[in-house]
Amino acid sequence: MAKRKFILALDQGTTSSRAIVFDSNSRIVAVGQREFPQIFPQSGWVEHDPEIIWKTQLATARQALRQANLTASDIAAIGITNQRETTVVWDRDTGKPIANAIVWQDRRTADFSDALKKDKANRLIRRLTGLELDAYFSATKINWLLKHTKGAKAKAKAGRLAFGTIDTWLLWKLTGGRAHKTDVSNASRTMLFNIRTGQWDDRLLELFDIPRSMMPEVTDSSGLFTETSALGGTIPVAGVAGDQQAALFGQCCHRSGMAKCTYGTGCFLLMHTGNKPMPSKNRLLTTVAWQIGGKMEYALEGSVFTAGAVVQWLRDQLGLIKSAPDIERLAKRVPDNGGVHFVPAFTGLGAPHWNPNARATISGLSRGTSDAHIARAALEGIAFQVNDVIRAMTADAALPLRELRVDGGASENNLLMQLQSDLLGTRVIRPTVTETTALGAAYLAGLAVGVWKNKRDIARQWNAARQFKPAMKPNTRDALIVDWNKALARTELQ
Ligand code: ADP
Numbered sequence: 335m336a337k338r339k340f341i342l343a344l345d346q347g348t349t350s351s352r353a354i355v356f357d358s359n360s361r362i363v364a365v366g367q368r369e370f371p372q373i374f375p376q377s378g379w380v381e382h383d384p385e386i387i388w389k390t391q392l393a394t395a396r397q398a399l400r401q402a403n404l405t406a407s408d409i410a411a412i413g414i415t416n417q418r419e420t421t422v423v424w425d426r427d428t429g430k431p432i433a434n435a436i437v438w439q440d441r442r443t444a445d446f447s448d449a450l451k452k453d454k455a456n457r458l459i460r461r462l463t464g465l466e467l468d469a470y471f472s473a474t475k476i477n478w479l480l481k482h483t484k485g486a487k488a489k490a491k492a493g494r495l496a497f498g499t500i501d502t503w504l505l506w507k508l509t510g511g512r513a514h515k516t517d518v519s520n521a522s523r524t525m526l527f528n529i530r531t532g533q534w535d536d537r538l539l540e541l542f543d544i545p546r547s548m549m550p551e552v553t554d555s556s557g558l559f560t561e562t563s564a565l566g567g568t569i570p571v572a573g574v575a576g577d578q579q580a581a582l583f584g585q586c587c588h589r590s591g592m593a594k595c596t597y598g599t600g601c602f603l604l605m606h607t608g609n610k611p612m613p614s615k616n617r618l619l620t621t622v623a624w625q626i627g628g629k630m631e632y633a634l635e636g637s638v639f640t641a642g643a644v645v646q647w648l649r650d651q652l653g654l655i656k657s658a659p660d661i662e663r664l665a666k667r668v669p670d671n672g673g674v675h676f677v678p679a680f681t682g683l684g685a686p687h688w689n690p691n692a693r694a695t696i697s698g699l700s701r702g703t704s705d706a707h708i709a710r711a712a713l714e715g716i717a718f719q720v721n722d723v724i725r726a727m728t729a730d731a732a733l734p735l736r737e738l739r740v741d742g743g744a745s746e747n748n749l750l751m752q753l754q755s756d757l758l759g760t761r762v763i764r765p766t767v768t769e770t771t772a773l774g775a776a777y778l779a780g781l782a783v784g785v786w787k788n789k790r791d792i793a794r795q796w797n798a799a800r801q802f803k804p805a806m807k808p809n810t811r812d813a814l815i816v817d818w819n820k821a822l823a824r825t826e827l828q
Contacts, residue, residue, distance in 0.1 A: 338410035341780045342398065342569070343772035346391055346416040346500050347577065348437065353394035354772040355402045355409075358785050360795040362769060363404075366397030373434060378441040381434035384422045387500065388507045395565055406567035411783040412508075413573035413775030415580035416500040418523045421475040423548070424503075425489070426496050429511050432483045435500070436475040443474035455541060462528050462535050464611055464620030471525035472499060473542045480543070493547040499524065501574045502550045505559060508571060513560035516550045518630060519579035522622035527552070529611050529622055532630055555579075555624035556778040573778025577771050578602050579623050581741065582633060584774030585765065586796040588789045591733040593724065594770070597744035599646075600684075601638035601720055605727045605735075608632065616686040616726035624778065626789075634730055636685035636723035640694075641716045642744040644678035648712055654705050662749045665710040671814075673698040675821035676711035678719075683825065686726035692825040698817075716744065717753040718818045724758060737761040741768040748800070756806035757815070766799045 340363065345352040351370065355363040368390040373381040399405065419438035424431045436442070447469045450456070456467035465471055476497050480486045489495050498506060499520045505513045521527040521534075526544065528535040534549050553559065559571045575583060578596070582604045585594040590608035595601055604623070611620045611632045623633040645661050648654045655661050675697050677683075682690035696708065728735050737760055744750060745764055755762040767773055777792050786792045 338408055339785075340402070340404060340408050341411055341413060341776040341785060342395060342409050343413045343415065343776040343779070344391055344395060344504065345577075345772040345775065346387060346414070346504060348417045348439075351387065351390040351394050352772065353391070353398040354769060354776070355398050355404065356773065356776045358780070360767055360773060360776070362767065364398045364402035366394030366401065368394050380437040380440045382420065382437055384424070384431045384435050384503055387435070388504065391504060392564060399565065406565045406569050409565075409569045410785050411570045411572040411779040412562065413777070413779030414501050414504055414571065415575055415577050415771050415775035416504070416520070418499065418520060418576040418578070419470060419472050420500050421472045421479065422498050422500070422503045423476060423479045423486070424496050424498075424506075426494055426511070429506070432486055432495065433479055436479065438470055440475065441469055443469040443478050446474050446477070450541070458537065459525060462538060463522070463525050464529050464613070465523075465525050466617065466619065467525070471523055473525035473538065473544070476544050476548070477542045490545050490548055493545070495548050496550070497544070497548040498550055501576070505571065505574070508562035508564050509560050514550045515553055515559055517555040517574040518552055518622045518625040519555055519575045521552045523576055529620065529632070532625070554626055554628065556626045556782045558782060570783060571779070572782035573775050573780070575624055575775060575778055578604055578635065579621070579633070580772075580774030580778070581770040582606065582623055582774065583777055584770035584772070585739040585741065586793040587739060588793060591731070591736050592739070593727065593735055594739045594741065595720055596742040596770075597641055597716070597740060597750070598742040599641065599643045601641040601716070603636050603720065603723050603727070604633045605731060606631065606633050607731045607733070612731050614726075614730045616730055617688050618685050618723070618726055618730060626781070634727045636726060638716070638719040638723060639682065639684045640678040640680050641719070642742070643680070644676070644712045644715060645744065647678070647680070648709065654709060658743070659746065661709050661713065662747050664706050665713050665749055667706040668704065668710055671711045671714055672703060672707040673700065674703055674707045674711040675817060676708065676715040677821050677825050678712065678715045679825045685723055687722070687822065689826070695821065695824050697821050697824055713747065713750045714753055714814075717750060717757050718815070720754060721757040721815075735760050737763055740764050741770045748802075751802045752805070755802040755804045756811060759804045759808070759811070761804075762802040763798045764800045766797045
């Protein structure tokens with residue numbers, strides 16, 4: 335049999351399921367993609383149908399293989415990466431979900447988590463899990479499903495229900511119910527996982543009233559999870575990681591001090607911090623990056639709620655531009671912001687400010703202010719927010735940032751990337767393959783089956799498409815940051 339050379343990455347996201355075939359030089363050979371419905375039963379609720387997630391995921395895998403003209407026997411391994419925290423509970427006997435999946439964005443359990451905060455559970459949670467007590471993570475969602483689905487509690491107690499994040503659900507479906515597993519990176523987002531011991535924590539299971547029998551087995555992120563014959567011949571499933579951790583791996587940020595930022599609707603930043611969890615004094619999340627060969631590695635995580643979305647706002651609400659990339663040309667018409675600052679706090683501010691009541695402001699307007707100044711201030715507003723998160727990270731980790739590796743739709747904006755490099759005072763690098771999430775899953779899988787020998791071998795695959803070097807004078811930068819901080823102070827709702 336010819337040596338199997340290709341890796342299939344399943345990238346199960348919030349709005350679509352995707353499948354990408356990579357070759358052993360990390361080149362994309364084929365892509366399949368299917369969007370699926372978002373279900374909004376009530377204000378603040380967001381659900382997905384787990385069966386549709388599975389169907390669309392399987393269809394995209396078949397589509398990608400067909401497009402690449404490959405069969406199962408050409409695929410060395412499958413890697414899975416997924417939207418994190420989204421919660422599925424199903425019946426072990428029938429394999430049927432007891433309800434729709436509760437998606438990470440869903441806020442129905444906000445009151446419950448606020449009540450737990452009043453009981454001071456947040457301190458225990460931060461210490462054990464590295465997370466802020468919040469409805470975002472899986473624990474309160476499982477509790478809700480057990481409480482509000484008829485007969486679920488008794489069934490759970492009798493060991494007849496299974497819980498999984500989306501990776502676990504896909505593994506279950508890929509094996510017809512033989513595998514009930516997850517990897518450490520996904521486990522670390524449930525708020526039930528002790529990131530020091532690498533185990534589900536009984537204190538947390540008790541706090542959320544979740545029987546241990548529901549929980550999947552937790553394993554390395556790279557290794558033989560199971561084998562599947564869902565795509566014809568047998569293929570090992572050998573890599574699993576949550577989307578942001580997979581992107582960190584795909585950007586080859588394998589050593590402490592290396593960081594990536596994904597510039598999409600919002601920005602997701604992760605910094606590798608080595609093999610000990612680094613508690614945050616700046617309200618970042620401490621999370622597991624991955625586990626390979628039984629060794630856990632850690633990261634700090636922070637997100638910016640509004641990034642590329644501000645560009646959409648200028649396009650759709652103000653009509654300043656026709657398409658998102660047009661903002662670069664418009665912003666370049668002026669050499670600086672002309673004193674204008676745009677803090678895009680449309681839905682509050684995330685890390686490290688954590689101000690849900692903040693609202694967006696455009697300040698410093700004069701008669702000479704033009705649409706170009708506003709466009710430039712909007713791009714700067716993205717770069718300033720990322721700068722604030724990175725500064726919090728380097729302070730928490732007590733590590734300097736070597737360089738920032740970038741991906742996501744808005745990372746195509748060269749002016750934005752130059753501004754980012756200027757503000758950070760470090761290089762910003764955009765790689766040739768920007769599908770870093772799927773690539774990370776492919777790397778984790780390929781590493782387990784010998785397509786790549788080790789992390790160093792993988793890191794050699796990573797190529798810069800473009801580098802941005804800091805060019806701004808330090809005192810210009812410092813003055814801009816002082817003004818940004820003044821603008822931030824004005825976002826507080828009166
Ligand atoms: P998501 O995965 O969050 O949907 P994407 O990675 O697809 O995001 O990126 C889309 C976002 O990036 C949109 O908010 C869009 O406004 C923004 N965007 C796309 N291209 C550019 C550009 N050239 N300059 C600035 N923003 C951009």
